[in-house]
Amino acid sequence: MKPKRKVVVQEEQAVETAAPRPIGKRSMFETICILLICLLGAARVFIFSASFPFFNNVDEQTHLDQVVKYSQGILPQGLDNFNDEAARLSATWGSPEYFLKPEDYQGKPFGQPIWTMSSEMSSLVATQGTGEYLGRPSIESVQPPLYYAVAGIWYDFGKLMHLQGGILLYWIRFLNIILAGILVWIAYLFAVRFFPSSRFMRYGLPFLIAFVPQDIYYGIDNDVLSPILFGIAFYCLMDIYLSSDKGFRYYLLAGLAIAAAMLTKVTNFPILFVLGIVVLLKLRQQAAGREAVVRLKSMGVLVAASFAPIALWAIRNYTVMNSFSAQEQYNMYAGWTSKSFTEMWNHPIFTWQGLSGFWNELFESYWRGEFVWHGVRLSWHSVDLFYSLSSLALLIVGVIMFRRSVKEEGAVVNRMATITVVLGFLMLCAMSMHYDFGQWASPSKAKPFFDGGRLIIGTMIPFFALYLSGLEYVFSKIKLKVILPVMLLLIVGVVTYSEFAMSTGAFASNWNLFHMH
Numbered sequence: 095m096k097p098k099r100k101v102v103v104q105e106e107q108a109v110e111t112a113a114p115r116p117i118g119k120r121s122m123f124e125t126i127c128i129l130l131i132c133l134l135g136a137a138r139v140f141i142f143s144a145s146f147p148f149f150n151n152v153d154e155q156t157h158l159d160q161v162v163k164y165s166q167g168i169l170p171q172g173l174d175n176f177n178d179e180a181a182r183l184s185a186t187w188g189s190p191e192y193f194l195k196p197e198d199y200q201g202k203p204f205g206q207p208i209w210t211m212s213s214e215m216s217s218l219v220a221t222q223g224t225g226e227y228l229g230r231p232s233i234e235s236v237q238p239p240l241y242y243a244v245a246g247i248w249y250d251f252g253k254l255m256h257l258q259g260g261i262l263l264y265w266i267r268f269l270n271i272i273l274a275g276i277l278v279w280i281a282y283l284f285a286v287r288f289f290p291s292s293r294f295m296r297y298g299l300p301f302l303i304a305f306v307p308q309d310i311y312y313g314i315d316n317d318v319l320s321p322i323l324f325g326i327a328f329y330c331l332m333d334i335y336l337s338s339d340k341g342f343r344y345y346l347l348a349g350l351a352i353a354a355a356m357l358t359k360v361t362n363f364p365i366l367f368v369l370g371i372v373v374l375l376k377l378r379q380q381a382a383g384r385e386a387v388v389r390l391k392s393m394g395v396l397v398a399a400s401f402a403p404i405a406l407w408a409i410r411n412y413t414v415m416n417s418f419s420a421q422e423q424y425n426m427y428a429g430w431t432s433k434s435f436t437e438m439w440n441h442p443i444f445t446w447q448g449l450s451g452f453w454n455e456l457f458e459s460y461w462r463g464e465f466v467w468h469g470v471r472l473s474w475h476s477v478d479l480f481y482s483l484s485s486l487a488l489l490i491v492g493v494i495m496f497r498r499s500v501k502e503e504g505a506v507v508n509r510m511a512t513i514t515v516v517l518g519f520l521m522l523c524a525m526s527m528h529y530d531f532g533q534w535a536s537p538s539k540a541k542p543f544f545d546g547g548r549l550i551i552g553t554m555i556p557f558f559a560l561y562l563s564g565l566e567y568v569f570s571k572i573k574l575k576v577i578l579p580v581m582l583l584l585i586v587g588v589v590t591y592s593e594f595a596m597s598t599g600a601f602a603s604n605w606n607l608f609h610m611h
Contacts, residue, residue, distance in 0.1 A: 128282045128300055135304030136275040138590075143267040143312040145597060147189035147605030148260070150313045151466050152548070155184040155227070156234040157242075157314045161266060164246030170235040172415050173423045176227045185223025186216075187260045189605035195468045207605050209260075231427060234316070236420040238407065240323075240357040241316035245269055263314075264607050270311045270318050278304045280325050281555050288332060288507045289563070294578050295504075298562050303554065305586045307593035309463030309472075310548050317548045319358045324552030327351040327365050328514070331372045332507050334396070339385070345392045349399020355552060356404050360419065362552040364517040368510060369400055429532030438527040441542065452543045454478070456522065457485040460547025460557075461589070472596045477588065488564035489515060495567055508563050511556035518550035 159180035190199040199205040252265035282300040289295035330348035355362040408418040442448030461481040492512040
């Protein structure tokens with residue numbers, strides 16, 4: 095005879111009531127906090143993008159030229175000259191303050207904003223400057239199309255609202271305000287998905303990214319889309335690797351995100367390595383029968399969606415410009431030539447001075463950007479030292495964590511983030527070694543390095559996730575994890591203060607939005 099089973103309804107209800115909230119589930123309070131952080135990041139971008147006048151030293155005029163051309167449906171046919179509309183905007187609304195000191199431009203025709211001149215003088219200055227721009231090649235013509243297509247649509251929308259002149263130019267920049275808010279939200283979703291048990295990561299990652307003083311967001315620049323698209327692609331690839339097989343739509347989305355990242359900036363190339371690693375690891379996972387077939391088809395969809403759009407653009411370039419990447423035309427204009435395999439190894443990167451200088455400049459500009467003011471880089475030596483040393487230290491910690499056998503999702507993501515950052519660094523090393531830069535100013539024979547952090551800024555979300563994970567790991571080892579929020583606030587406070595202090599010249603500029611009428 096079977097024993098009579100007891101059913102205690104009240105106990106079962108108590109167990110259900112006591113069941114913990116699923117890890118990663120958002121509370122209303124948390125959602126409101128993250129939205130506020132998004133708004134803070136967007137507000138910061140507005141303040142600085144409105145304060146800096148046109149046109150910054152990171153080729154802002156040529157990026158503008160591509161935006162205008164794409165808005166008119168004009169695709170690059172080679173290293174094309176400036177468009178009439180872009181040339182006139184560049185000649186009319188530019189400030190000399192990025193490159194010249196006040197004594198070099200005061201009292202000269204270009205030494206005051208055009209809207210403060212008489213109509214005759216403003217017309218003369220604009221006409222003369224426009225003619226000079228029309229004779230220049232637009233060097234960003236060789237760049238992939240996605241940012242310019244998006245910004246071109248945004249530019250047309252501004253025209254529909256009857257925006258003109260300098261206000262219309264600032265309207266293009268203000269697209270970055272939206273992109274900055276989106277990036278912060280994606281960083282939060284990334285932390286929730288892969289570091290669900292760490293409140294520090296869930297709040298810290300979006301908070302830090304909202305205040306990273308990267309100045310690409312203060313100008314017209316195709317780099318601004320890279321962190322979003324690279325971040326989405328990296329998220330999807332990690333999710334695919336760590337999850338059971340998803341629907342084909344998800345693989346299609348992941349592939350299109352990868353393609354979009356590559357069609358924004360060629361230097362987002364490390365995402366293709368991540369794709370290859372994930373596909374190989376996923377195919378190695380044990381599967382049998384129908385499951386193996388479905389997985390193989392899923393990987394096929396992922397790879398096809400990643401490469402098909404890239405291939406179409408490359409074929410278009412070859413048909414129009416006789417070059418898959420169109421880079422050859424830029425190289426000819428700049429005077430760059432490829433080195434032989436033997437010559438490549440005779441490079442200063444293989445000296446301590448060359449390697450340390452390359453690393454320092456790369457990660458200093460990765461954090462704060464590359465703007466100059468009156469011909470001098472906007473930087474503070476002590477803060478730059480923090481950027482380069484802390485990045486190196488926490489990347490080393492990432493390698494240490496990489497070797498640990500922890501199988502938590504966050505640990506797996508940190509390993510792949512470490513690989514991604516190292517791949518980005520090695521890619522720029524290889525590019526630096528490959529070229530003889532001739533008489534070009536930057537990179538140059540004297541300083542033959544692709545050391546602009548914006549070139550690999552697409553890795554922002556995985557990099558800062560690794561950065562904060564390393565910080566959390568170190569402080570947990572020394573039993574001081576409780577002060578992590580204080581450390582993060584201190585970092586954000588220092589970098590924000592330094593950014594405002596270095597930008598006082600831009601705030602006072604007579605050419606910026608706040609002085610425009």
